[in-house]
Amino acid sequence: MDYAAxxxxxxxxxxxxxxxxxxxxxxxxxFAVPVDERFTLxxxxxxxxxxxxxxxxxxxxYAQAVVKGEADISLCTPGGQATLDALAAIMQxxxxxxxxxxxxxxxxGETGVVKPRYDYKGPKTCHMAVSLxxxxxxxxxxxxxxxxxVRVCRFDAMRIENGIVVIDENKCTACGMxxxxxxxxxxxxxxxxxxxxxxxxxEARPKEAREACSKACIACKLCEKACAYDAIHxxxxxxxIDPAKCTLCGECVxxxxxxxxxxxx
Amino acid sequence: MRLSxxxxxxxxxxxxxxxxxxxxxxxxxxxxxSVCIPMDMHIGAPSAPVVAKGDRVKMGQVxxxxxxxxxxxxHASVSGEVVAVSQKQLLGKNxxxxxxxxxxxxxxxxELTPLGEAETAPAERIIQAVRDAGICGMGGACFxxxxxxxxxxxxxxxxxxxxxxxxxxxxxSDHRLMLEEPGRVVDGLRLIMRAMKVSRGFIAVEENxxxxxxxxxxxxxxxxxxxxxxxxxxxxxxxEKQLIEAVTGRQVPSGGLPMDAHVxxxxxxxAAAVADAVILGRPLVSRVTTVTGCVKEPANLLLRIGTPxxxxxxxxxxxxxxxxxxxxxxxxxxxxxxxxxxxxxxANNGIVVMGQKEAVVAPPTPCIRCARCLAACPIRLxxxxxxxxxxxxxxxxxxxxxxxxxxxxxxxxxxCPAKLxxxxxxxxxxxxxxxxxx
Numbered sequence: 001m002d003y004a005a006x007x008x009x010x011x012x013x014x015x016x017x018x019x020x021x022x023x024x025x026x027x028x029x030x031f032a033v034p035v036d037e038r039f040t041l042x043x044x045x046x047x048x049x050x051x052x053x054x055x056x057x058x059x060x061x062y063a064q065a066v067v068k069g070e071a072d073i074s075l076c077t078p079g080g081q082a083t084l085d086a087l088a089a090i091m092q093x094x095x096x097x098x099x100x101x102x103x104x105x106x107x108x109g110e111t112g113v114v115k116p117r118y119d120y121k122g123p124k125t126c127h128m129a130v131s132l133x134x135x136x137x138x139x140x141x142x143x144x145x146x147x148x149x150v151r152v153c154r155f156d157a158m159r160i161e162n163g164i165v166v167i168d169e170n171k172c173t174a175c176g177m178x179x180x181x182x183x184x185x186x187x188x189x190x191x192x193x194x195x196x197x198x199x200x201x202x203e204a205r206p207k208e209a210r211e212a213c214s215k216a217c218i219a220c221k222l223c224e225k226a227c228a229y230d231a232i233h234x235x236x237x238x239x240x241i242d243p244a245k246c247t248l249c250g251e252c253v254x255x256x257x258x259x260x261x262x263x264x265x
Numbered sequence: 266m267r268l269s270x271x272x273x274x275x276x277x278x279x280x281x282x283x284x285x286x287x288x289x290x291x292x293x294x295x296x297x298x299s300v301c302i303p304m305d306m307h308i309g310a311p312s313a314p315v316v317a318k319g320d321r322v323k324m325g326q327v328x329x330x331x332x333x334x335x336x337x338x339x340h341a342s343v344s345g346e347v348v349a350v351s352q353k354q355l356l357g358k359n360x361x362x363x364x365x366x367x368x369x370x371x372x373x374x375x376e377l378t379p380l381g382e383a384e385t386a387p388a389e390r391i392i393q394a395v396r397d398a399g400i401c402g403m404g405g406a407c408f409x410x411x412x413x414x415x416x417x418x419x420x421x422x423x424x425x426x427x428x429x430x431x432x433x434x435x436x437x438s439d440h441r442l443m444l445e446e447p448g449r450v451v452d453g454l455r456l457i458m459r460a461m462k463v464s465r466g467f468i469a470v471e472e473n474x475x476x477x478x479x480x481x482x483x484x485x486x487x488x489x490x491x492x493x494x495x496x497x498x499x500x501x502x503x504x505e506k507q508l509i510e511a512v513t514g515r516q517v518p519s520g521g522l523p524m525d526a527h528v529x530x531x532x533x534x535x536a537a538a539v540a541d542a543v544i545l546g547r548p549l550v551s552r553v554t555t556v557t558g559c560v561k562e563p564a565n566l567l568l569r570i571g572t573p574x575x576x577x578x579x580x581x582x583x584x585x586x587x588x589x590x591x592x593x594x595x596x597x598x599x600x601x602x603x604x605x606x607x608x609x610x611x612a613n614n615g616i617v618v619m620g621q622k623e624a625v626v627a628p629p630t631p632c633i634r635c636a637r638c639l640a641a642c643p644i645r646l647x648x649x650x651x652x653x654x655x656x657x658x659x660x661x662x663x664x665x666x667x668x669x670x671x672x673x674x675x676x677x678x679x680x681c682p683a684k685l686x687x688x689x690x691x692x693x694x695x696x697x698x699x700x701x702x703x
Contacts, residue, residue, distance in 0.1 A: 117354075117603060117604075118603030118604065121601075121626060122601070122689065123686045123689040123690070123693070125693060127693050127696065127697070128689055128692070128693055130358060131358050131696070132356065132600070132601075132603070133354060133355065133356050133357070133602075133603045133604070134354045134357070134358060134359065134360065135358075140354075140359070140360075151658070152658060180701075
């Protein structure tokens with residue numbers, strides 16, 4: 001048996017391997033890109049959902065912006081207080097108390113509550129439905145219930161029930177993607193502590209609002225009179241609560257004749 | 266060989282595009298008891314009403330003035346009393362301001378000021394006359410015609426094409442107009458050519474309307490620079506970009522306008538309205554609309570702007586069976602109406618009533634990658650790939666793959682054996698990309 005051929009092959013390949021190894025190790029030193037060590041730390045501290053809540057293309061982009069000092073450290077809402085504290089420690093900035101927000105549905109227009117305008121048979125997206133004749137519900141401010149928001153939610157926090165979207169507060173990270181998606185602006189980011197909300201945005205005249213929906217705000221101002229803290233006001237035919245002033249006393253909820261103000265436990 | 270473009274489909278070939286029912290019916294006028302005229306019929310800022318409840322108006326009187334640079338005024342389409350100026354939910358996303366007028370059946374015209382004959386009217390005043398007459402694109406897009414005729418600095422046009430293709434299924438309104446009043450159409454073309462200082466004008470007609478071709482050739486004989494061309498019967502032959510490709514061989518660049526290919530396209534109905542505006546001084550108060558499908562007497566009606574759609578259907582003998590869907594426009598690009606009490610507007614070239622059986626939409630099934638949509642797309646996009654991207658909400662990538670060039674003709678949806686809702690998804694993508702500036 002001729003061992004020479006085998007040895008030659010081993011030597012040739014082994015030699016090439018050593019040569020490439022040397023070139024690569026040289027290149028690794030010579031062309032090394034300096035990475036801010038904080039980048040790795042920041043990248044690990046953020047939520048990692050690539051949700052886009054911060055406004056950057058993803059968690060990597062946000063981490064880079066934070067390290068460069070271009071982005072505020074409080075933008076990662078899904079990470080919550082833990083991320084904020086971690087980023088503050090890494091970047092040696094002061095941590096603040098993050099206000100915990102959640103997305104709320106400002107509509108109670110379930111099937112049977114809001115009256116239908118027509119029977120919609122088109123493509124099953126809210127965007128297409130509202131662009132045809134003001135949408136399938138008689139109220140131009142109502143939830144259409146075709147789930148454009150559900151499709152963009154990365155945290156499995158939304159579902160459609162009875163023709164309206166329902167949010168799981170425990171899963172919602174307030175990334176705000178659903179708020180951007182909703183063609184009707186039915187969804188809003190509100191402080192989680194604001195337990196009393198007016199769940200209606202119908203700015204139509206009271207008569208029309210009442211015709212369209214049995215739980216519409218009719219701008220009767222009873223809530224305004226009942227509130228002892230100047231926290232609820234009727235503007236544009238619809239009541240709004242200022243979360244900063246609201247004490248969660250629940251007086252407005254009791255007087256509302258249309259049951260459009262809701263107090264969460 | 267007939268002129269054409271690449272791609273496209275031939276819908277309802279075995280039923281002669283659905284046009285047989287109404288193409289033999291002469292245009293007849295229908296006078297409504299009352300009209301409801303929306304202020305936002307055209308693209309651009311809605312017009313501002315200048316009449317109030319109780320006012321008496323004459324036919325052709327300005328009831329709303331133009332707002333903004335491309336806005337146009339709106340005119341009373343009947344004489345009578347204004348009974349309401351109110352907000353109404355029509356087909357748009359938001360309610361529209363409407364002026365309702367009760368017809369006194371006198372048809373008393375307001376004072377009209379004609380500009381002159383087709384070859385002698387002062388060219389520099391034609392565009393203003395077109396604006397004053399409230400004319401917008403009557404093929405369906407409703408873009409104000411005066412704005413299309415006034416070119417921005419640095420753009421030039423050497424060809425005007427009148428679109429008489431009428432590739433949309435069921436509709437025969439342009440066909441009847443060309444057949445019955447070819448003179449008006451040619452006059453309108455000459456006026457547009459003179460106003461824009463263009464020496465070459467084409468009237469493009471599909472070959473399923475050879476009688477209209479003959480009538481147009483007859484009328485165009487001896488007119489300077491005007492010629493009639495015959496197109497292959499194919500959808501969307503009447504799409505602006507497809508028409509330009511078929512007639513001149515030029516392509517409108519991606520994201521560009523017809524003027525970037527040095528061509529402007531007008532509908533034949535628009536040309537007839539321009540002729541009326543200049544030669545007779547009449548503003549746009551009526552238009553030819555085909556009422557067909559499941560109606561007892563399919564017809565081509567000369568309808569006043571603002572006639573309730575239900576009245577137009579009744580004027581065509583009423584529905585012959587329980588309607589499933591009523592389309593404003595043809596069955597390819599028309600909009601299904603939720604309520605037939607809404608008025609017809611300047612852009613409504615047809616009302617198609619579909620029976621309940623026909624109106625059923627099959628549920629979509631997964632894509633089988635047959636690539637029929639690729640062959641059908643007149644823009645040569647890849648609809649199945651774009652649909653994937655739209656489903657993933659990856660609009661940035663969809664834009665890279667040119668979803669913005671989609672003309673939402675519906676050819677891909679029509680041929681899809683899986684019944685996927687392709688073109689609605691692209692419309693949604695286009696809307697969102699524009700709204701979010703992706």
